[in-house]
Amino acid sequence: MNDAPLVGQRSRSLEGTPVRVVSARVSLATRLANVWSRRELLLGLIVSDIRIKYKNSTLGIFWSMVAPAFTLGVYYLVFNIFLKNGYPNFVIYLFSGLIVWNMFQSSIITATGVIVDRAALVKKVSFPREILALSNVGASVVYFFAQLLVLAIVVAALGHAPAWKFALILPISFVSLYLLTSALAIVMSAINVYLRDTKHLIEVLLQLWFYMTPIVYSYEHAIAPHLQIRGLTWIYFLNPITLIVVTFQRVFYVNTIVHSTVLPHPIIDVLPTWSFDKFLILNVLLFGISLVAFFVAEAIFGRLEGEFESEL
Amino acid sequence: MTTVIEVEGVSKKFKIHHERHQSLKERLLHPRSGSTEVFEALQDINFTVGEGETLGIVGHNGSGKSTLLKCICGVLKPTTGEIRLRGSLAALLELGAGFQTELSGRDNIYLYGAMLGFSRRMVDGIFDDVVAFSEIEQFIDTQVKFYSSGMYVRLAFAVAVNVDPDILVVDEVLAVGDERFQAKCVDRIKRFQQEGRTILLVTHNADQVRALCDRAVVLDSGEMIADGPTRDSLRIFREHLMTDAVEHDPSHLLGTIHIESVSTPSGSFEVKSGAGLHFDVAVTAQTAYSGNFVMELFTRTGLLVSRSDAQGSPVNLLPGRNVVGVDLGQIPLLDGVYDLNVGIVDPRGHNVIAWSERAASIQVTYDGREGGLVELDASIRQQ
Numbered sequence: 001m002n003d004a005p006l007v008g009q010r011s012r013s014l015e016g017t018p019v020r021v022v023s024a025r026v027s028l029a030t031r032l033a034n035v036w037s038r039r040e041l042l043l044g045l046i047v048s049d050i051r052i053k054y055k056n057s058t059l060g061i062f063w064s065m066v067a068p069a070f071t072l073g074v075y076y077l078v079f080n081i082f083l084k085n086g087y088p089n090f091v092i093y094l095f096s097g098l099i100v101w102n103m104f105q106s107s108i109i110t111a112t113g114v115i116v117d118r119a120a121l122v123k124k125v126s127f128p129r130e131i132l133a134l135s136n137v138g139a140s141v142v143y144f145f146a147q148l149l150v151l152a153i154v155v156a157a158l159g160h161a162p163a164w165k166f167a168l169i170l171p172i173s174f175v176s177l178y179l180l181t182s183a184l185a186i187v188m189s190a191i192n193v194y195l196r197d198t199k200h201l202i203e204v205l206l207q208l209w210f211y212m213t214p215i216v217y218s219y220e221h222a223i224a225p226h227l228q229i230r231g232l233t234w235i236y237f238l239n240p241i242t243l244i245v246v247t248f249q250r251v252f253y254v255n256t257i258v259h260s261t262v263l264p265h266p267i268i269d270v271l272p273t274w275s276f277d278k279f280l281i282l283n284v285l286l287f288g289i290s291l292v293a294f295f296v297a298e299a300i301f302g303r304l305e306g307e308f309e310s311e312l
Numbered sequence: 313m314t315t316v317i318e319v320e321g322v323s324k325k326f327k328i329h330h331e332r333h334q335s336l337k338e339r340l341l342h343p344r345s346g347s348t349e350v351f352e353a354l355q356d357i358n359f360t361v362g363e364g365e366t367l368g369i370v371g372h373n374g375s376g377k378s379t380l381l382k383c384i385c386g387v388l389k390p391t392t393g394e395i396r397l398r399g400s401l402a403a404l405l406e407l408g409a410g411f412q413t414e415l416s417g418r419d420n421i422y423l424y425g426a427m428l429g430f431s432r433r434m435v436d437g438i439f440d441d442v443v444a445f446s447e448i449e450q451f452i453d454t455q456v457k458f459y460s461s462g463m464y465v466r467l468a469f470a471v472a473v474n475v476d477p478d479i480l481v482v483d484e485v486l487a488v489g490d491e492r493f494q495a496k497c498v499d500r501i502k503r504f505q506q507e508g509r510t511i512l513l514v515t516h517n518a519d520q521v522r523a524l525c526d527r528a529v530v531l532d533s534g535e536m537i538a539d540g541p542t543r544d545s546l547r548i549f550r551e552h553l554m555t556d557a558v559e560h561d562p563s564h565l566l567g568t569i570h571i572e573s574v575s576t577p578s579g580s581f582e583v584k585s586g587a588g589l590h591f592d593v594a595v596t597a598q599t600a601y602s603g604n605f606v607m608e609l610f611t612r613t614g615l616l617v618s619r620s621d622a623q624g625s626p627v628n629l630l631p632g633r634n635v636v637g638v639d640l641g642q643i644p645l646l647d648g649v650y651d652l653n654v655g656i657v658d659p660r661g662h663n664v665i666a667w668s669e670r671a672a673s674i675q676v677t678y679d680g681r682e683g684g685l686v687e688l689d690a691s692i693r694q695q
Contacts, residue, residue, distance in 0.1 A: 017478075022386050023394035044426040052414045055455075124409035125427050126386035197337070309388055310327040 024306065031298050034128045041127055045135035050142060064146040068099075072154060086260035086268060087218075089160055089253070093270065095151050096252035097215035097245040103144040104181050104241060105206050111136040111185035112192050113199045119312040129308070130301050133189040137182050155252055163254045165276060166247070172283045173247045179290035180240055183297035190304035193311050213241050214249075220256070220269040243286050246271060247279060313362035314398065316479060316510045317384065321393035324354040324379055324534075353379040354390070355534045364508040368525035368542060370516065370549050376534040377514050381405065381483055384512065399478025399510075402428050407468035413457035417448060420456050421471055430475045438474045445496075446470035466493060473500050480504055483514045498524070518546050522614035542614060543651075547669045554667055568598040569629065569656055571668040585678035585687060586642055593636040593654050595666070597629040604661055605636050608653040609674070617650060617685065622661030629656070644686045647678040 026034075035042075054060045072095055079090045087093060111133040115122055118132055155162060192198040214223065219242070227233045237243060249271055250256075256271045274282075328349045353376045361367050371377040382388040384395055385403040410427040411420050421442055425435035435442075443449055446466045448459070456464065473480070482501065501524060504511055513524055521528050521542060528545035530538035530552070538548040572594040583589045593605075605625040609617040627636055638654075652674060655667035680687060 017398045020386075020397045021394050022383060022389060022397070024389050024391055026389075038426075038429065040431050041426040041429075044423045044432075048412050048415055048419065048423055051419065052412060055414055120409055121427075124387060124405050126403070127427060127429075306389060307327065310329070 046138035049139040068147045086262040093253040096248045099147040103140045107137040107140040107181045112188040115189045130186045133185040166251045176287045176290040179294045183293040186297045317361040318396040322357045322390040323392045325391045326351045366511040366525045368521035368528035369514045371531035375531040401479040402472045402477035403481040407465045417452045424471045442470045442474045479510045481512045569666040574672040582675045589640045595634045601629045610651045645676045650674045
């Protein structure tokens with residue numbers, strides 16, 4: 001550690017240092033570069049978010065695993081023991097979709113209000129504002145991995161081997177989830193500055209969205225037959241979260257067709273019987289779309305950001 | 313000299329909403345109502361700051377100086393024009409705005425450092441200095457919400473001045489903490505100057521600018537009205553304050569009294585150190601007025617040598633020309649040129665009624681051997 005610098009001219013000259021420009025319009029590339037250059041701040045905000053959440057609690061960050069484990073236990077009791085719906089190990093099916101949804105929902109709900117909530121900071125300290133929304137997404141990513149760990153433990157405990165081959169697609173699927181979530185979080189945080197109802201509206205819409213995604217029910221069983229006759233399958237997949245959820249379910253729940261545990265041997269189609277290649281292609285496609293969505297979201301944010309100071 | 317800050321054609325417009333419709337229902341019900349007015353906080357500001365310069369930005373409240381500063385720091389984006397910056401920048405704007413009160417002082421040092429754009433490794437390197445400077449060693453692991461407001465601000469200041477910025481931006485924050493801490497802050501700023509860093513100081517305190525800046529920019533309702541050596545800019549600033557005050561003067565006194573001239577019987581302002589000086593101040597008044605006479609004496613480097621008691625010298629001005637005689641019994645100053653400001657203030661010493669900045673310059677000659685500002689006439693002998 002260098003002690004108090006000696007008085008005198010500093011050796012460092014600014015002659016060659018790059019010039020930063022502050023102006024009304026910033027190009028998309030510059031925006032992204034700015035966000036990247038402040039990744040330490042992003043990390044710092046994520047850590048402080050998590051620290052504050054578990055401040056003064058004895059178990060600390062372990063709560064992010066204890067809570068979902070407990071939820072999982074309740075689901076096990078409800079769906080495997082009391083309300084048998086016929087799906088063997090339904091708890092795995094449910095939880096593999098739920099962790100995806102939890103990350104999406106908690107990110108959007110916390111990020112929508114974040115710029116308004118932290119107006120004091122936004123008005124006084126200079127940093128790319130979308131970092132606030134991204135830090136909420138980042139915290140949700142941490143909880144996501146905690147829940148993924150819980151899921152892995154449960155899968156192992158129930159002696160349910162995941163589809164290892166399909167697991168190769170998971171990283172692509174997760175990155176798409178991250179990009180889509182970030183895109184929506186960024187845009188919503190900016191819109192909420194102008195229309196404060198957004199925060200409440202989004203909570204309602206997310207409930208609807210939840211049931212439009214095959215998490216507590218099976219797409220293949222409940223929806224696909226009806227859409228297929230009319231050739232409208234694509235409509236359901238307009239919801240980008242669906243593909244991600246189905247991919248996660250395919251990896252962890254594995255079975256596409258099961259024998260019901262309740263009635264004498266009726267067969268239930270749980271998941272699409274797509275090949276590995278089809279899963280891969282669809283996921284790569286979704287990744288491309290998510291990337292574009294993220295750039296578009298950044299551009300929209302850049303437009304909306306200009307007049308934050310008049311609204312906050 | 314490398315240009316560190318370049319402000320080019322910067323304007324900033326704010327929309328002021330008279331009726332805020334921020335909820336969806338209100339927007340739907342009143343799509344057009346709620347007038348918005350455009351307020352021009354800055355109009356076409358241009359200046360550059362070189363490496364190692366200390367620039368003062370002066371203006372009264374609402375002149376746009378804080379807006380300009382926020383644009384330079386990147387908190388606000390200019391509506392038109394652009395600002396080009398070289399090197400890292402640390403801003404002392406509303407200290408502690410970035411603090412998370414639920415976290416400890418230790419965590420906040422890292423978080424605040426990151427907000428200012430400094431890496432964790434850099435903050436590691438200066439951590440001990442920050443803690444020592446802020447004088448809160450024993451509370452460093454306490455949640456910031458339990459800090460006193462003084463501790464809060466000291467911690468924020470300590471982070472900002474220890475992170476080794478190339479450009480330091482200071483906004484009216486020298487008014488924080490007790491006198492000892494303030495002195496420490498001024499010391500730190502002076503050290504930054506000696507180290508050749510670039511400093512922007514925003515204030516409405518002319519004394520501070522005089523003491524710290526080589527150059528000053530004066531803003532008035534969003535326009536830049538002066539950019540030059542501190543003394544010249546401050547003169548324009550004061551004159552502007554006077555004309556401004558004339559416009560908003562309830563008693564219509566301002567502008568009725570003028571300081572015409574300052575003269576000595578011999579016509580010369582040269583004086584030997586230790587000798588006295590008599591000078592006459594000619595004041596014309598349109599109506600009779602009883603107020604107080606004040607005078608200030610500054611060194612050429614901007615150090616205040618003396619300011620007379622604003623309530624101590626009552627004068628009764630009669631309509632027409634008045635002469636106020638001033639006797640300086642003996643001037644103990646050493647060699648140098650000293651600038652004299654004279655003015656008339658109201659009986660309570662609160663408002664300036666008439667002012668003349670650098671009304672005269674007194675040249676003192678000294679042939680003794682003491683150095684510094686004043687002769688103490690020390691006699692030293694061994695007992």
